[in-house]
Every structure is written in C-alpha cells, then in structure tokens.
Amino acid sequence: MKLSVRGEYALRALQVLARHSGDAVVPMQTIATEQNIPRRFLEQILHGLKAAGVVESRRGITGGYRLARPASEIPLATIIRHVDGALAPLSCVSHQFYEKCSCPDEARCALRSVMKEVRDTVAAMMERMTLADLVARAEALQAQPMEPVDFVI
Amino acid sequence: MKLSVRGEYALRALQVLARHSGDAVVPMQTIATEQNIPRRFLEQILHGLKAAGVVESRRGITGGYRLARPASEIPLATIIRHVDGALAPLSCVSHQFYEKCSCPDEARCALRSVMKEVRDTVAAMMERMTLADLVARAEALQAQPMEPVDFVI
DNA sequence: CAAATCTTGATGAATCAAGTCAGGAATCTA
C-alpha cells in the first residue's frame, strides 16, 4: 500500500466529516480551508467518495457533505481501496484488485507467498481501524502537551 | 509499500543469484531467460543493484553477477528500498525517505500515527526476511504436490 | 583476434499524479 496525496487528502477530509458527525452537512470550502487542500482537487475527491457511497451530499446554499454511515462503520481499508486501489504490495496477491503476474506458477511462487503475508497483515490493520478510531486517536494526541521545543527559562 | 515491476524483477533476479550462491557468477542472460525478464531492462536493474552494493559483477566472456554478501545477510527491505524506495505508506513516516507532509503538526497527526504503525509492521517483516529465507520458502513450495488441476481417471 | 559479457548514457512511448478550468444545476434567502 502506498498512499498518494489524493488518498491522504481523502482521509483527512473524511476525518473532518467524522468529527462533525452531528451536523447536517459540512461545506467543502470549510474542509478545504481547515485541511489546506486545493478546493478544485477536493471537489474531485469528494465526488469520487460519493460515487463510492462513502459520503452523501446536499446542494445549494446550505449544501455540503456528510458521511453516509456512522464513522465507526467506515474502515480505512474501504476508503483507501476506493481512492488509491489495492492494499497489497503486488496485484497478484490482492483480493479486490487481483491481476495475474508473470511468474510461471503462482501457487508456488515464493515472492508471492511472502507478499501475501504482508497484504494480509496490512489489510487486517486497515480493516480494523475506522474513521471513528481515527478521530479518537486525534483527540488523544491533542490532549498531549505540546512538544517542549523551547523549555529554557 | 508498493512493488513496481522493476522491484519484482529485482527480487526474482536476486533469488536466482541466491540459489546459485556456490557458482562464481551467473550471466545476466541466464537470469533473464529463466525468469522471463526483458534483458535490457534487467541490465539496468542489476546495474543499480551493483551501485547499491548488493551484487558484484565480472566482465568478459566468463562474466556475470553474484551476490556481494551471503544471501542470509541481505534482507528484502534493503533491496526494496534501493529499487522502489520507501516501505512506508506515507513519506512522512518513512525513516530513510522522510519528507515533511502538509499537516500542521506532525507530532499530533492521527493519520500519521496510524501509518507509522503500518510502516513499523511492514518494515519489521521485510527486515527479518532475507534472500536466503526466500530461497528456502521456494524450495518448500516446490516440495508440495502439483495442484490437482485434472485428477480424473 | 573473436566472441561473449558487462558498462554507460540516451531515448521513447505510455501512463499516472496532481491540479486547474469552465459552465451548469440545485437550493435557500431576501
């Protein structure tokens, strides 16, 4: 798994929506400003996530986006797969994005066997972790004191 | 971590060299033929691995490549990093290929914290696994019976 | 010297990543 800038933006944007779970919708401009994401680009990303059924939108002056399901029911795996594709390091070990590779016998390819373990490990982690967990972790990190950059009196 | 075709070729080629550890050198053409890798492309890849100190070469009619160290001392992590770069899903959590990301406070970025765990897990796996392990696994898989594709009498 | 090999550097086509743009459609408020 390699996260593109697009994927990073998607996760950061959804984290904002997860944090505002109570609100009706959050306008895109708010997300763009808060997370410093180019607005036009974010437009494209959110539209993709809507097509994927991850978010819902509302038009007009009171418009914006919100999560289509509770944050605790949206695993990071789902988002990453929609935006950046396979979690697997090789597409021949991907479940959802499987592609045949060039080795003669997949069933007995040592490299494939190793990469399958990597895939399974990463997929399990990303499947377990949800947007709600991400928000919770952000709050926990916020609670920590600022790094003592300059602590001399 | 996402493995490019280049990275896959590199690992497969080195697996051949590891298997022929006794031999003086293995000519590139042998590797290219056995693993079905375009020769010109393999040339480029092996040259890179030589610059990285992973393989040694010998010119002339008896020329070829061999591992610069015992296969058991070459972790997959080393190879992948040289050919495909960072193991981390985000460069802001990479040790060797660190790049600052756009979030305001890295130390308290939830996404970074999660991806750091992924990186640590993947890096540990790839650091532990060596070329020798890869060869051993290939042999173990070879020992398995052929898949019963057609078992009807 | 001839043949096989690695060495070096250039080149090329296709694809992708990141971002931009224009014009349209929906929705609310005055």
Next chain:
DNA sequence: TAGATTCCTGACTTGATTCATCAAGATTTG
C-alpha cells in the same frame, strides 16, 4: 423571482514516472 452559494460534470494541462529499448564502448577468455 433574483441572486448568492453550493455541488455536479467532464475535459484539460503539466510534469514526472514507469517500463522499457538501443547503440557504442570496455573487459575478459579461448
């Protein structure tokens, strides 16, 4: 109803990267 604000749609641009291919040179052995 007008106007402001928002999302919707699809095309486009720019630069880098990926996956190679090629030519000419250097080295080594028979």
